[in-house]
Amino acid sequence: MTDRPQPLTLPDNPIQAFDQWFAEAGTSEPNDPNAAALATATPSGAPSVRMVLVKQIDQRGFCFFTNAQSQKGTELAANPQAALCFHWKSLRRQVRVEGSVLDLPDAEVDTYFHSRGRRSQLGAAVSQQSRPLASREQLEQEVQQFTEAHPGEVPRPSYWRGYILVPAAIELWMDGTDRLHNRFRYTRDAQSPSGWTRIRLYP
Incomplete structure (x- = not known):
């Protein structure tokens, strides 16, 4: 039995790892490699999910824009926690992101809106x-x-806003032969030089 090459050389920082995968997805995905499923929930825990386009990724987190009076906007106002899932079928890879959500500064929102x-x-x-x-x-x-x-x-309407999901955890998943997939989960760790701890998970 053989497996795909294991990503043992992943960077210690998951944003850097994501950037590498995202660059590859940009050349292999036929449409919108920045598309991700965004999950939000009400304060009582009732979930909802929809696709969004993540327009900026940096060391702060993952940025997207929407109408703050939409369902996701009202849920984020009441419960500013969310999760994203990127799935690049052509690469057989997936990235999950979990964390808190903050408003982007108005100046950044204006710049993107008018672009x-x-x-x-x-x-x-x-x-x-x-x-x-x-x-x-x-x-x-x-x-x-x-x-x-x-x-x-x-x-730009005042209700059209930008959000940044500040990740507390990021998981990278890569397809493996015989369902022996590779999963690596990064979590915030203030004691680590990179600011993150990485562990391998069972498939």
Whole structure:
């Protein structure tokens, strides 16, 4: 029995390890290698999950943007804990991230909002995300009215915000032969030179 090469040379810092895998996914995934499932929960523990695009990853954590009045936004306001799961099918790899969620500074949110295409900005400004909508025609009419009212720069709505998931734990998973997968879990450790401790887990 043979196994795939084991990632024994993973960096001590999981963000660096993620960056390496993410770069590979950028060349192998046909669409959106930055897509991840985002799980949130109510204060009572009722979960919900949806796909988001993670737009920035750095040593602070994993950044995404959304309407703060959406379901995920209201859940994060009440219970600022979340989890992300990246799955790169072409590479047979998965990354799980768990931690607390903080608001990004307004200046960063403004910069990203205005980097988007104009039509995307208009749609984000108009959408009352997660709330009932009478018809497609109503949505298109509201977008048209907002477009005519703002021929210049599109103002970012105060409810359109950015979030950063500050990881307390990151797990890297790599497919193995005969389901003998490779799993490495990093957890925060203030006593470690890298700030993290890494352990191998059973598949």
